[in-house]
Amino acid sequence: MAGTSTVTLRIWRGDATGGGFEDHEVEVSSGEVVLDVLHRIQATQAPDLAVRWNCKAGRCGSCSAEVNGMPRLTCMTRMNILDQTEPITVAPMRTFPIIKDLVTNVSFNYEMAKRVPAFQPKPKPPEGYRMAQQDIERVQEFRKCIECFLCQNVCHVIRDHEENKPQFAGPRLFIRYAELEMHPLDTGDRRELLQAQMGLGLCNITKCCSEVCPEEIHITDNGIIPLKERVVDRRYDPIAWLGRKIKMRRSGRAE
């Protein structure tokens, strides 16, 4: 049953002024995840080791970090999938400013969330809204997002080019936009905003966001690419543009 072993965790310790990796030798029992081990270090060796966490069940998305270089939720990374013969590195998310140790300042994501134009529902009919299950399934996939920001962290557009941050909403926010654009009740049109100010065109669909998503949301295939196609409808496709014009003339509406 519960076998124990000793492993070395190489944890980045420091704050905004600097820091480096520190080794901690620690007991590990079978079935444990990286976060369990971080907690043990906190309780026995380094009480001030800063780690952000909440649910410890992969549902809140607080405990994101980079384990052996890969962005992961530490509460869902079992120790037995890692090579325990070598030190296991645990580093904070690289894309966001360090606060302390494994805790980063993720306010970038909240700022970008503020810029999302809110849901604009169709007027509610007296008997209430009716929606079919097939109308909402696409959007429900995006709502699985737990806002762990691993996709934002891994995205090279801002990970390697901080100067893009003010003009790039990032994968998390793209699926938020996708969720609104594909919502059966929403009447808004955020395509122009997406292309002009949210940096949809900066995404080169290299799919790292989808690779690291702990909820296995198909961020690129089901979110970003359909958004790009919708932007093409509006911006780059003369036939779609013509079709729209004709339709509009018929119904006598101005754009």
Add this chain to the structure above:
Amino acid sequence: MATVDDPEGLAESRSQGPRFQTLRRDAWWRPMLVTIAVLLGFIVYGTWVAFTNENYFVDPYVSPFYSPCLASNCEHATLPVIGDWWTLSPALLILPFPLGFRLTCYYYRKAYYRSFWLSPPACSVVEPHRSYTGETRFPLILQNVHRYFFYLALPFPIILFIDGIRAFFFPDGFGMGLGTLILLTNAVLLGAYTISCHSCRHLCGGHVDVFSRSPLRYRFWQFVSRLNIRHGEIAWVSLFGVALTDVYVRLVATGVISDPRLF
């Protein structure tokens, strides 16, 4: 892109965190190298095939690189709309279309941005470029015309399928050879690749917000979506398919092997 105001100071936001190329220990460079090798191989082979202008037809088989044949200098002209003033390889008349389709394909973009442009080389590995503008400027902004290449690429699998049907009709009558099967398989793979395209998925239903009001589009969209999940794999398999079909036709045409008749 115009200058963007940045009241929250988002641009300057990363400070003294760990600096490193990557902390990954797995062989993250392997998929990159494989992609480079395969794509380069195909480009070299494809270019040679396109220019050789021989050994692409052996009745009733035709290489997919040379079908449809639109020039009258063709060994098996499908639809000779181009007169005999065209003296180059007839393959050059048609190849730009499937090539453009693959070049702007969402899957291949991922593959070559990662492996050839190292942008990024792999997830959570630092990319070597100093600045980055993605697909916002010329020429990469042209990737947005992918759907037009989809329209242009759409006839190809149909024509190749007809080639496959024609491959039942040998000079000595009706029959089936290994080549018939290969041609048909190739046409099906190319069809799957074309239909599973992200633009196709959007055009046939993805743009609809309320599926329950467009049940037919919803069915199409579901069908394409199921294929689309495998778009990347189909892209590779169909690429090999085209090359291998050509190799087969070429080997039969040059007499290196003889085509086994199944009946």
Add this chain to the structure above:
Amino acid sequence: MADHEVHEFDVIVIGAGGAGLRAAIEARAQGAKTAIVCKSLLGKAHTVMAEGGVAAALGTVYPEDNWKVHFRDTMRGGKMLNNWRLAQIHAQEAPERVLELEEWGALWDRTEDGRVLQRDFGGHRYARLAHVGDRTGLEMIRILQHKAVSMDIAVFMECTIVRLLKDGDRIAGAFGYWRESGKFVEFKAPAVVLATGGIGKAYKITSNSWEYTGDGHALGLWAGADLIDMEFVQFHPTGMVWPPSVMGILVTEGVRGDGGILRNESGERFMFRCIPEMFKAETADTEEEADRWFTDRKGARRPPDLLPRDEVARAIVAEIKEGRGTPHGGVYLDIASRRDPDYITRRLPGMYHQFKELADVDITKEPMEIGPTCHYVMGGLKVDAETAAATVPGLFAAGEVAGGMHGANRLGGNSLSDLLVFGRRAGLHGAGYARSIGARLEATSDQCEEIARDAVRPFDRSEGENPYGIQKELQDTMQTLVGIIRTEEELLKALDRLGELKERATHAVAEGNRLYNPGWHLALDLKSLLTVSEVTALAALERKESRGAQTRDDYPKMDPEFGKVNVVIRTKDGEPYVDQAPLEPLPQDLRELVEAT
């Protein structure tokens, strides 16, 4: 220390779970200048852990369902100890609150004809839980979060409140610190809404996260407010038991609602042996009838696996105690043999994922091993049913931190509806109260200074107690001595130990500096954790009967006399003491509803 940051608002809401967000949205909609202060990042609160659904008598699946039946189920589930007016308002307003979320973007799972689909849950007579797969709480918190973000509500994330401020006998604001920098911050506000959730971190095996340290309960009590029903701590019957590191993580009741059944080691469906008198008439007594119920609601009675949570948890504990448990000390929850894999992964994707990732168990092929886990506290601040006002002027409470709504035991799904209904009311009346006060209240500045001085004390010591060690001992004490089954002897022992721990906690030490220092944060959280643990034990000792979530081995029967009172905790000179207060009698027309079969 006088130069701390100061902010002024009309209403501040402490806690950013469902109740807090709903309160803030309503207060802001009323025009109040509103802030949310929360310990974690926005959107991480415990509401995300709610899986199964939100109870509201929409009547979409069963037109027979209406608020009266919901009210009846809630009162019976609560063993008639509920504040009837809270339960009534809750049942009446829940449908409106649930549908309102649709206007803000929520996408509940749908029926064939496009309305809100409802799911079965323990203790609810009809399928009544609006849901989104098994991630209902996540959907709700995200929708409320987006709504709040679009409304110009100030959000102070990762900011812990340590004390409420008072001007005379009225609330004047709150004082706390930024977790990130350790710097102090004062909020001046005439109205404070507590929406801090529960106390689950007082237990070792719990479905609750580190945040659940009973802050709101303690803040309210320290500010002079009354707590009621603190003896009623709900143990959810189904938490994970293996491997040890995931012990306590919740397994949704939806598993049973969708056909899962409980079995003991030998495969027996033991729940048929454990049907209490009160529910005999409405519970199936053969396996055949129980299975038929899933397709034939009229002709069959509900399976005993879907009895209220207190009954199921007790039955499981008894089963394990008598040696019929599984190797890892739980019982089996089996859906694999009952439903096909497609159905399971579609209806319970989160559970599938959770077991696969954390326990290497494929729930479409094997049964789960589960056991009770601390989940929810029914007790909380005594509130006025109409206004959600606590017993101190200017203080409001909503959600888990408020008491009385659920009586002795909460039905699954009633907490998500509770936090919408009373979150809104707390915001509404908090804003109204702030408007009526007009002028700013002032806390004396020495209040803040004293709190701040006290808070940094753990840094002054070079030697002392490790806060992690104290927390662990506290959790062990509560788990073993104030757990599911209690006796006077054990409760007295618990109070003794808690007294010791309280003393030791005053010597807790923090290493390093104030920058994001979890050791220090825990040392501060221990104060509220110890307070709520103590009052839970005190209340449990006072109620000399078994009812709902309180099971006393030394008083195994329900006592009608205790059915007429709430156990109340008040403070005198800063020390909590226990008292009893009579329940408001149930009006005749409502009594008839409850007694209807």
